Amino acid sequence: MISSMLPAAKSVLVVCAHPDDESFGLGGVLSALVDHGADATVLCFTRGEASTLHATLRDLAMVRAEELARAAKVLGVLRSELLDYADGHLAEQPLAELTAHVRRIAEEMDTDLILAFDEGGITGHRDHVQATHAAVAAATSCGVPVLAWAILDEVADALNSEFDAGFVGRSESELGFRIPVDRTLQSAAIKCHLSQSGSNPVLRRRLELTGGFEYLRWLTPPSTS
Numbered sequence: 001m002i003s004s005m006l007p008a009a010k011s012v013l014v015v016c017a018h019p020d021d022e023s024f025g026l027g028g029v030l031s032a033l034v035d036h037g038a039d040a041t042v043l044c045f046t047r048g049e050a051s052t053l054h055a056t057l058r059d060l061a062m063v064r065a066e067e068l069a070r071a072a073k074v075l076g077v078l079r080s081e082l083l084d085y086a087d088g089h090l091a092e093q094p095l096a097e098l099t100a101h102v103r104r105i106a107e108e109m110d111t112d113l114i115l116a117f118d119e120g121g122i123t124g125h126r127d128h129v130q131a132t133h134a135a136v137a138a139a140t141s142c143g144v145p146v147l148a149w150a151i152l153d154e155v156a157d158a159l160n161s162e163f164d165a166g167f168v169g170r171s172e173s174e175l176g177f178r179i180p181v182d183r184t185l186q187s188a189a190i191k192c193h194l195s196q197s198g199s200n201p202v203l204r205r206r207l208e209l210t211g212g213f214e215y216l217r218w219l220t221p222p223s224t225s
């Protein structure tokens with residue numbers, strides 16, 4: 001049975017690969033959690049300097065760091081920590097090292113819920129997959145549940161056929177939650193990432209296909225003990 005109730009959290013830690021993942025991907029769910037009273041922290045592993053959008057900007061890494069700071073403020077995030085692993089090469093980084101960053105921040109922020117991309121990385125990006133691996137590995141050692149944002153197979157299939165993309169979806173039977181989301185703050189946060197959102201038809205189409213709901217599943221469920 002799929003739930004329409006957002007899991008409770010006092011302190012949520014978003015673990016993602018690129019500045020904009022917290023807004024483009026997780027922004028709807030994150031603003032719902034904040035609206036329900038959670039404190040929010042973002043850990044982002046790369047500065048997104050390898051993006052093909054606005055790749056000619058003189059210092060895309062710096063621009064994107066500023067965009068993340070602005071978007072985080074809009075989403076009500078208390079703390080965002082941006083690391084500088086090489087964009088596009090996160091999967092080559094030692095998982096134990098990435099995991100240690102997640103664990104450190106989770107301990108500092110007394111995190112009781114980690115929010116990450118689904119295991120397929122949503123867009124299929126290997127950086128996304130590795131960020132989620134780090135979230136799950138950290139959660140296993142510090143006993144914090146990991147909730148994944150997922151998209152439906154129908155949404156992935158439509159995007160893949162329209163844009164020749166590599167989105168990875170799920171059937172509804174694999175999902176635990178279907179949550180109504182207000183996209184007001186997410187939309188404002190997306191606008192903060194102007195270098196990536198100014199001309200991004202894939203993002204617009206995904207949001208249109210997803211509509212007013214987001215799907216979630218446990219990667220590491222809460223312990224019942």
Ligand SMILES: [Zn+2]
Nearest residue numbers: 017018021125
């Ligand atoms: Zn990304």
